[in-house]
Amino acid sequence: MKLAPGLAIQKSPIDGRGCFATQLFPKGKKIAEYAGELISEREVALRVKTRRKHRICAIERGRHLDGARGGNGTHYINHSCRPNSYMRITHGHLLFMALRDIQPGEEITCDYISTHHPDDYRCRCKAEGCRGTINRV
Ligand SMILES: [Zn+2]
Numbered sequence: 001m002k003l004a005p006g007l008a009i010q011k012s013p014i015d016g017r018g019c020f021a022t023q024l025f026p027k028g029k030k031i032a033e034y035a036g037e038l039i040s041e042r043e044v045a046l047r048v049k050t051r052r053k054h055r056i057c058a059i060e061r062g063r064h065l066d067g068a069r070g071g072n073g074t075h076y077i078n079h080s081c082r083p084n085s086y087m088r089i090t091h092g093h094l095l096f097m098a099l100r101d102i103q104p105g106e107e108i109t110c111d112y113i114s115t116h117h118p119d120d121y122r123c124r125c126k127a128e129g130c131r132g133t134i135n136r137v
Contacts (some may be wrong), residue, residue: 003073004032018107019076025102034094035072036065048116079134080109082127
């Protein structure tokens with residue numbers, strides 16, 4: 001796996017492995033673009049059914065990226081109810097942007113709001129005010 005600059009994969013206190021900053025990402029700046037295999041709606045349904053964990057993001061209607069193949073480390077960004085990054089979709093590209101200054105060594109997190117996980121899939125972010133589920137229902 002070729003990591004995007006400034007990222008490292010390490011054990012995460014939230015879930016499994018996570019994506020960590022190795023450099024400062026200033027507030028409002030791009031962290032990295034989400035990379036992965038471009039797959040169809042039908043393929044998404046199949047992969048979601050057969051994998052407990054998956055790393056699929058929608059970029060636009062009918063276009064999804066599976067970071068499990070060809071990912072650059074951003075597919076390890078865990079969900080948090082109090083994230084330090086957010087996703088921006090621009091011209092078919094999915095970008096992670098810094099919500100605040102992110103220091104080297106910090107885990108990068110994002111509020112995924114709506115995922116292919118079931119609505120009762122538990123959130124383990126442990127953040128103050130955690131809503132208890134990854135999907136906002
Ligand atoms: Zn949470």
